[in-house]
Amino acid sequence: MAASWPDAIVEPSGDVRCDVAVIGSGPGGAVTACTLAEAGRDVVLLEEGPLLELDATPAFSAQEMRAKYRNGGITVALGSPGVNYAEGRCVGGGSEVNSGLYHRTPPEVLERWRRGFALEHSSSDDMAPHFAACEQDVSVSTLPGPAPAASLRLHEGAARLGWSSMEVPRWYRYAPDGSGEGVKQSMTKTYVPRATGAGCRLLPDTRVARLGHDAGCWTLRCEPVRQGSGRRGFSVRARTVFVAAGAVQTPALLLRSGIRRNVGRSLHLHPTVKVVARFDDVVNAPGMGVPVHQVKEFAPHLSFGCSISAPPHLALAMTDHPERIAEVREQWPHLAVYYAMSDGGAGRVRTVPGFRDALVSFALDDADLTLLADGLAKLCRCLFAAGATVLYPSIRGCPPIRAEAELARLPALLPRDRTSLMTIHAFSTCPMGEEQSRTVADSFGRVHEAIGLHIADASLLCGPPGVNPQGSIMAFARRNALAFLDLA
Amino acid sequence: MPRPCATVVTVLPTFTSTVSALAYSIVRARCADASPLADDRYNRVVRYVLAQHAGMPDYLRLPFAALTVVFGVTAVGLTGRTFHALPHERRWRVVEAWRRLPVSFARDLLRFYEGLVVFAWFTIEHGGELA
Numbered sequence: 260m261a262a263s264w265p266d267a268i269v270e271p272s273g274d275v276r277c278d279v280a281v282i283g284s285g286p287g288g289a290v291t292a293c294t295l296a297e298a299g300r301d302v303v304l305l306e307e308g309p310l311l312e313l314d315a316t317p318a319f320s321a322q323e324m325r326a327k328y329r330n331g332g333i334t335v336a337l338g339s340p341g342v343n344y345a346e347g348r349c350v351g352g353g354s355e356v357n358s359g360l361y362h363r364t365p366p367e368v369l370e371r372w373r374r375g376f377a378l379e380h381s382s383s384d385d386m387a388p389h390f391a392a393c394e395q396d397v398s399v400s401t402l403p404g405p406a407p408a409a410s411l412r413l414h415e416g417a418a419r420l421g422w423s424s425m426e427v428p429r430w431y432r433y434a435p436d437g438s439g440e441g442v443k444q445s446m447t448k449t450y451v452p453r454a455t456g457a458g459c460r461l462l463p464d465t466r467v468a469r470l471g472h473d474a475g476c477w478t479l480r481c482e483p484v485r486q487g488s489g490r491r492g493f494s495v496r497a498r499t500v501f502v503a504a505g506a507v508q509t510p511a512l513l514l515r516s517g518i519r520r521n522v523g524r525s526l527h528l529h530p531t532v533k534v535v536a537r538f539d540d541v542v543n544a545p546g547m548g549v550p551v552h553q554v555k556e557f558a559p560h561l562s563f564g565c566s567i568s569a570p571p572h573l574a575l576a577m578t579d580h581p582e583r584i585a586e587v588r589e590q591w592p593h594l595a596v597y598y599a600m601s602d603g604g605a606g607r608v609r610t611v612p613g614f615r616d617a618l619v620s621f622a623l624d625d626a627d628l629t630l631l632a633d634g635l636a637k638l639c640r641c642l643f644a645a646g647a648t649v650l651y652p653s654i655r656g657c658p659p660i661r662a663e664a665e666l667a668r669l670p671a672l673l674p675r676d677r678t679s680l681m682t683i684h685a686f687s688t689c690p691m692g693e694e695q696s697r698t699v700a701d702s703f704g705r706v707h708e709a710i711g712l713h714i715a716d717a718s719l720l721c722g723p724p725g726v727n728p729q730g731s732i733m734a735f736a737r738r739n740a741l742a743f744l745d746l747a
Numbered sequence: 748m749p750r751p752c753a754t755v756v757t758v759l760p761t762f763t764s765t766v767s768a769l770a771y772s773i774v775r776a777r778c779a780d781a782s783p784l785a786d787d788r789y790n791r792v793v794r795y796v797l798a799q800h801a802g803m804p805d806y807l808r809l810p811f812a813a814l815t816v817v818f819g820v821t822a823v824g825l826t827g828r829t830f831h832a833l834p835h836e837r838r839w840r841v842v843e844a845w846r847r848l849p850v851s852f853a854r855d856l857l858r859f860y861e862g863l864v865v866f867a868w869f870t871i872e873h874g875g876e877l878a
Contacts, residue, residue, distance in 0.1 A: 317875065320870070320875055320876075321795065321866065321867060321870045321875060321876070321877050322875070322876050322877065322878065325798070325799075325802075325877075325878060330802050330803055330804050331798070331799045331802035331803075333799055333802065333803050333804075333807075334804060335804075335807065341855075545873075569873070570869045570872070570873050571865075571866045571867075571869040571870045571873065571875070572866075573869075574778075574865040574866060574868070574869040575862050575865060575866045577865075578858055578861045578862045578865060579858075581777060581861055584777040584778065584865055585777060585778070587869065588778070588872070611806065614804075614805050614806050615805050616804035616805050616806060618806055655854065655858075676851040676854075679858070
């Protein structure tokens with residue numbers, strides 16, 4: 260394993276010293292480690308999960324969930340309704356397991372963050388060079404050939420309604436033959452090997468239990484993750500630490516370390532409700548690929564798209580209609596999963612003494628559930644316009660919807676006890692800005708009143724971006740790492 | 748002659764046997780017409796479900812295990828036999844009775860297992876691996 264970078268893996272026999280420790284190797288941590296290592300800094304990159312090649316497991320498979328997701332992909336934000344969420348836990352983090360869809364942060368969202376959080380130097384013009392650099396580094400590009408049929412159906416439905424819809428580019432290096440084959444440009448294909456190539460030391464399978472600060476230096480108390488590996492706990496000492504463990508683990512680590520002001524209090528997600536659509540003709544096939552179209556007519560508060568729709572995912576999406584699951588066996592080429600994603604609700608990340616895992620809670624008020632219900636109804640309308648014949652929303656006890664006229668049956672407010680919600684986007688647990696009453700870090704990710712401690716992941720985003728967040732995470736990480744180099 | 752407390756213990760369902768029986772029944776009801784006795788896929792699904800449960804966040808793992816055992820106890824109350832000792836049709840009546848309870852956690856528990864089981868079964872049916 261890790262044949263590409265065998266020399267970068269550190270098996271510490273004792274304590275480790277470095278200039279900069281980066282905790283977490285997802286998009287924020289990988290960009291930070293790479294930027295600092297290529298500038299000549301002595302960097303150690305720590306990752307709780309294992310180092311696995313991108314193709315070590317099939318994409319979006321049960322094996323991948325077991326190997327590359329935290330808790331095997333079974334994590335939930337408690338609430339009514341609860342929201343199932345997923346976090347990558349491997350070298351490369353979420354970039355290894357997501358669809359690779361790329362957006363810049365919308366200008367109106369950046370403006371909202373500037374006004375609400377006094378976030379400085381963050382206009383679209385300020386951010387443009389960082390977006391552009393990251394886009395080049397991870398080969399952001401559109402499909403060289405036709406999109407999957409289920410994806411195109413959504414696009415066609417939107418066009419018939421006169422709604423804005425777009426092909427979302429991916430970080431993907433496509434083969435030049437136009438076949439659509441290629442390799443996702445995840446962190447293990449881009450920034451992590453660049454970082455290690457510049458001298459960064461990589462410590463996978465290493466959990467940072469807590470941070471301490473004394474004599475102008477940070478101490479990271481580390482535990483090996485794999486049982487029976489023979490490794491023992493050790494410490495990493497660094498003058499500067501970037502925490503980039505994700506929107507749940509970053510606040511959890513800060514809280515465990517006694518850093519509490521505003522930490523974990525402003526979790527945002529993109530709560531998502533799904534619907535399975537059946538078409539008369541074939542829209543699904545083995546190896547269908549990643550759907551790339553999103554309907555943006557109602558952005559940033561609502562977006563619609565098509566999900567991975569392999570038979571196991573279809574069956575899972577049908578569990579709110581359990582008597583129909585058998586239909587997936589015969590009909591799956593005619594079925595696909597679609598989603599309506601909103602930006603409502605707010606939650607918290609807490610640590611509870613005696614428990615290793617962070618406790619995540621999330622609350623959606625009636626207005627949030629009304630917005631999502633409105634999104635679901637609009638999505639269903641779009642799917643009927645696309646030629647769908649039956650729709651199965653993720654609401655237990657909701658009868659299948661067979662015509663647009665039946666959409667009135669959908670609840671105007673999603674029922675709290677019968678709606679299944681999920682998300683793969685979490686952020687804002689340590690927002691940045693100069694408005695100190697509601698932020699954890701300044702405009703460049705420096706934690707208030709904690710010299711040498713920085714944050715570099717989705718935690719920093721001041722609110723829901725309304726789009727897939729990896730582009731925002733990478734651009735802010737690059738901007739903040741360069742600011743650190745100017746100041747350091 | 749067994750002591751009374753030992754008798755009580757032997758009729759109490761265990762977590763593992765309840766999960767196993769529930770997974771078998773969900774597959775039979777939702778996914779397959781094959782006989783469990785002739786089909787190793789059932790056991791692969793059970794191992795997957797148990798492994799996924801073991802990997803859950805710690806604050807969820809124990810409550811889910813306890814609730815699963817309570818589910819098994821419901822069968823003892825309704826039928827006089829443990830859930831895993833019932834034939835499929837009677838197990839499914841217990842499942843339906845549990846599903847009708849006016850508390851969301853009962854439905855959530857069944858949805859949790861149903862989701863894991865059907866995801867695993869369809870993975871196997873379409874040539875995928877679970878571990």
